[in-house]
Amino acid sequence: MTDAELFQQCHTVLPGHRARTPAQMFAAMAAWCEDNRVAHDVYGNGALIEAFEQKIADLLGLEAAVFCISGTMAQVTALRLACEDRASRLVALHPTSHIIVHEKSNYQLLGHFHALQTGDRHRPWSSADLRAIPDRLGAVAMEIPMRDIGGQNPPWEELEAIKAHCRTRNAHLHMDGARLWEAAAGYQRPLREIAAGFDSVYVSLYKGIGGLGGAMLAGRRAFVERAAEWFRREGGNVIHRSPYVVAAAMQFDARLAAMPHYFRRTEWLYGVLRDYPAIGxxxxxxxxxxxxxxxxVARERALAIRDRIAHEHQIWLFGRAAHGALPESSVVELYVGENLAALPDQRVRDSVELLARALAGR
Incomplete structure (x- = not known):
């Protein structure tokens, strides 16, 4: 049985948001379009997309925003333009940056910029990490929160120090805000306060929001307009962006409003996990x-445990597993969203208990 088939048979799913079938998603989009009299944009020109772009910009306290078909395209383009503006092709990136880890060396193979890895891969950046770089930087790209180290953020005072350092150094400060919506609840600060001091911000329209795909790049209007032109040159000139915009816009406000609840549920889950010290x-x-x-347990054993519990108990504990740094260890990601937030407390406890017992070989 495939992973997808196992997942489909589960009545209890811990991570993420409730999965909609294409039919359910498209039906919801059609109803929303009907209610709001939505017309297609044409190459990005249209009432809905332009209003949604400005809504994102206003939320972040920035002048303008533009839709991009993917964050992968948005980020390297923004950083290349930032480097051109400052006559330096050097970009400081954390070792766990999405650009380094997940984007197949696009920045290098396509000649966008030179990447300089800095900082400890297990910790968020500090301003000291950046001060230690003797080279003239064109840009600094910072992920908030840092997904590949469990959603960590630098302390607020450290984030402010990083912003001040980049201003002093005249380095373009870019935010990989793929999960910025989630970080706001952790910082307990408005989005525009977190974004203040960044020269550009990328946000995802599908990760925490649950849309079909797509991204937004926000910043100063002139910078955003240049980026939009490059998106067209790079093959991102989709004739109708409305499916992506509708899928995000129709649930955007509700998703943002739910983020504090998801964060409180995460805090509650930490209390449950404290009873199982074998789970780090x-x-x-x-x-x-x-x-x-x-x-x-090793990655293969972790996946076997997941699949056995799914088969025997119809409980889906997690998605992918990665090799841990130590032998016979593994790491899994848990995103606390609509699914776990809606589950009864005891069912979550029982699910964690099943995992703990399986890890102990019982």
């Missing part, structure tokens, strides 16, 4: 509604 949790305290579980 990173970070030590929640900083967004996501976390990593470090399991004392």
């Amino acid at each position: 949790v990173n970070p030590a305290r929640p900083q967004a509604n996501m976390l990593h579980l470090h399991l004392p």
Whole structure:
């Protein structure tokens, strides 16, 4: 049985949001379009997309925003333009940056910029990490929160120090805000306060929002307009962006309003996990509604446990598993969203108990 088939048979799913079938998603989109008299945009020109772009910009306290078909295209383009503006092709990136880890060396193979890895891969950046770089930087790209280390964020004072350092150094500060919506609840600060001091911000329209795909790049109007032109040159000139915009816009406000609840549910989950010391949790305290579980079994064993519990109990504990740094260890990600928030407390406890017993070989 495939992973997808196992997942489909589960009545209890811990991570993420409720999965809609294409038919359910398209029906909801059609009804929303009917209610709001939505017309297609044409190459990005249209009432809905332009209003939604401005809504994102206003939320972030920035002048303008533009839709892009993917964050992968949006980020490297923004950083290349930032480097051109400052006559330096050097971009400081954390070792766990999405650009380095997940984007197949696009920045290098396509000649966008030169990447300089800095900082400890297990910790968020500090301003000291950036001060230690002797080179003239064109840009600094910072992920908030940092997904590959469990959703960690630098302390607020450190984030402010990083912003001040980039201003002093005249380095373009870019935010990989794929999960910025989640970080706001952890920081307990408005989105525009977090974004203040960043020269550009990328946000996802599908990760925490649950849309079909797509991204927004926000910043100064002139910068955003240049980026939009490059998106067209790079093959991102989709004739109708309305399916992506509708899928995000129709649930955007509700998703943002739910983020504090998801964060409180994450805090509650930490209390449950404290009863199972064999399951390591990173970070030590929640900083967004996501976390990593470090399991004392090899990756293959972790996946076998997941599949057995799904088959026998119809409970889906987690998605992918990664090899841990130590032998016979593995790491899984848990995103606390609509699913776990809606589950009864006891069912969540029982699910964690099943995992703990399986890890112990019982």
